[in-house]
Amino acid sequence: MCGIVGVSVIEGTAGQPAFDGLVTLQHRGQESWGIAVAGPGGVRVRRALGFASRSACGDPPDDDPARDGLSAWRAGRVAVAHTRYSTTGATVPENSQPFVHEARRIAVAHNGDLTNAAELRARLGREGYGFRSTSDSEIILALLAGTGETPGTLLGTAPGPKDRHPADTGPIVAGVARATRVLRGAYSVVCAVGDHLVAFRDPHGLRPLVAGFAEGRAVVASETCTLDALGCTEQREVEPGEVLVLRDGRPAGTHRVAEPAPRSFCVFEHLYLTRQDSRIGGTRTGATRVAFGERLALESPADADLVVAVPASGVPAARGYARAAGLPLAGALVRDEQVGRTFIEPDLRRRERKLRRKFSVGAPVDGARVVVVDDSMVRGSTMRRIVALLRESGASEVHVRIAAPPLIAPCHYGVDLVDTGELVATGRESGEVCRIIGATSLAYLSVAGMRHTLGSAAGEGLCEGCITGDYPTRVSPARDKSRLVTVPAPRRTAAARLR
Ligand SMILES: O=P(O)(O)OC[C@H]1O[C@H](OP(=O)(O)OP(=O)(O)O)[C@H](O)[C@@H]1O
Ligand SMILES: NC(=O)CC[C@H](N)C(=O)O
Ligand code: SF4
Ligand SMILES: [Mg+2]
Numbered sequence: 001m002c003g004i005v006g007v008s009v010i011e012g013t014a015g016q017p018a019f020d021g022l023v024t025l026q027h028r029g030q031e032s033w034g035i036a037v038a039g040p041g042g043v044r045v046r047r048a049l050g051f052a053s054r055s056a057c058g059d060p061p062d063d064d065p066a067r068d069g070l071s072a073w074r075a076g077r078v079a080v081a082h083t084r085y086s087t088t089g090a091t092v093p094e095n096s097q098p099f100v101h102e103a104r105r106i107a108v109a110h111n112g113d114l115t116n117a118a119e120l121r122a123r124l125g126r127e128g129y130g131f132r133s134t135s136d137s138e139i140i141l142a143l144l145a146g147t148g149e150t151p152g153t154l155l156g157t158a159p160g161p162k163d164r165h166p167a168d169t170g171p172i173v174a175g176v177a178r179a180t181r182v183l184r185g186a187y188s189v190v191c192a193v194g195d196h197l198v199a200f201r202d203p204h205g206l207r208p209l210v211a212g213f214a215e216g217r218a219v220v221a222s223e224t225c226t227l228d229a230l231g232c233t234e235q236r237e238v239e240p241g242e243v244l245v246l247r248d249g250r251p252a253g254t255h256r257v258a259e260p261a262p263r264s265f266c267v268f269e270h271l272y273l274t275r276q277d278s279r280i281g282g283t284r285t286g287a288t289r290v291a292f293g294e295r296l297a298l299e300s301p302a303d304a305d306l307v308v309a310v311p312a313s314g315v316p317a318a319r320g321y322a323r324a325a326g327l328p329l330a331g332a333l334v335r336d337e338q339v340g341r342t343f344i345e346p347d348l349r350r351r352e353r354k355l356r357r358k359f360s361v362g363a364p365v366d367g368a369r370v371v372v373v374d375d376s377m378v379r380g381s382t383m384r385r386i387v388a389l390l391r392e393s394g395a396s397e398v399h400v401r402i403a404a405p406p407l408i409a410p411c412h413y414g415v416d417l418v419d420t421g422e423l424v425a426t427g428r429e430s431g432e433v434c435r436i437i438g439a440t441s442l443a444y445l446s447v448a449g450m451r452h453t454l455g456s457a458a459g460e461g462l463c464e465g466c467i468t469g470d471y472p473t474r475v476s477p478a479r480d481k482s483r484l485v486t487v488p489a490p491r492r493t494a495a496a497r498l499r
Pocket of ligand 3: 206265266267268269410411412413414415463464465466467
């Protein structure tokens with residue numbers, strides 16, 4: 001998943017709006033965050049492990065020099081920022097983004113996962129690029145920036161006198177086009193190139209990317225909630241295969257650089273990933289999830305007294321289920337807001353530890369027959385915990401309804417569904433899963449019901465890989481999050497060391 005933001009302004013600084021925008025994307029990644037600001041004198045970058053929203057950058061005194069140069073990174077009219085949910089490479093500082101090439105003044109933030117990362121990294125390593133991380137995203141920077149010996153695709157776009165690039169965006173567009181010719185898999189990218197903000201997206205449009213405009217300010221982000229928060233009234237999607245160049249807070253050029261391919265937008269963005277006030281194709285995902293819940297109630301009713309929602313992202317589906325079933329919606333469960341999302345935690349130990357304190361019962365459900373509704377079930381850990389809590393608080397029956405079909409296959413495009421052995425529904429009938437989570441009954445939304453709700457009769461326009469096992473691009477059967485660790489260390493040439 002990951003959240004990315006890019007900001008270009010005509011005056012003032014891009015750093016603060018980029019940081020403020022990043023905080024609206026906290027739900028897309030909790031492992032690390034970073035921001036790079038391009039201004040006179042080069043690119044400044046700050047990266048740290050943990051939540052962006054809990055860092056000191058949110059509210060520092062504007063001119064306090066003691067704060068580790070915090071005010072310095074605010075200077076500069078182009079900024080890119082990233083909040084990470086890892087899919088390739090461990091949760092370590094060197095894998096946090098944006099990745100920056102100081103000498104070429106390029107900073108890159110990427111959402112997605114490259115399916116040919118190992119092959120590209122080996123090739124770029126042979127050509128002399130000195131990788132500093134084990135993330136696939138650094139490959140995009142390597143392609144664009146190159147090394148002293150091997151020019152990157154963006155070489156030739158270096159800033160001219162007075163730190164300004166030529167107004168002609170042709171070389172940047174051509175450079176991105178050359179890079180996209182070799183990239184495979186999912187990539188939504190924002191990139192600061194001198195005083196340009198450049199955004200581009202893979203030809204299938206697997207991951208989201210939107211652009212918005214306000215007076216003197218252009219923003220590119222993963223979701224529309226960021227555009228809304230930054231006051232962008234004019235909004236549009238960055239099209240699959242498009243490169244959009246922005247400068248001085250407005251568009252400077254747009255081109256389609258990749259061959260057209262069937263659109264394959266991640267269906268899990270509709271089901272769970274995206275914030276409920278963000279819009280996909282003009283519809284708020286909260287409204288879509290209400291409709292999933294209504295459909296689920298029609299497909300799988302339950303003989304029950306009340307509906308309980310699993311907060312946070314299960315709430316709209318539960319509201320829809322309750323409405324269609326004619327049952328009261330009880331706010332029985334309380335979520336500890338400090339814990340954040342648990343599914344996107346990078347390892348089992350952290351997920352389980354956080355889950356233990358994430359939920360509690362706010363209103364007992366003594367003797368009631370309860371339907372508990374969540375937006376999705378992945379490893380089953382959340383639901384096992386919720387069912388136990390509801391039984392402890394007196395529920396006589398707990399019927400589980402999931403407003404998504406079972407997830408049974410890995411994701412290759414930026415969601416950390418790697419090991420199918422971890423997925424509770426893989427190779428199991430729903431009866432067996434029901435026993436594992438301790439429920440009275442269990443039902444999922446059907447694939448047909450999901451598609452019908454999204455107005456896509458046969459799943460056209462969608463990636464449903466983790467649900468059906470059919471992927472829109474060629475993928476290797478095994479998916480290993482550490483796969484770049486084993487790619488031989490590149491030969492460090494003198495030029496590469498100079499970076
Ligand atoms: O079956 P599991 O592996 O436990 O994963 C499924 C749960 O994970 C997600 O919630 P998450 O805690 O990530 O975020 P939320 O609080 O925003 O709903 C999703 O909404 C389910 O509740
Ligand atoms: N979820 C993502 O988009 C992750 C981006 C990149 N593949 C990483 O692991 O850092
Ligand atoms: S495999 Fe699943 S999570 Fe991955 S992009 Fe496709 S629908 Fe989304
Ligand atoms: Mg949840």
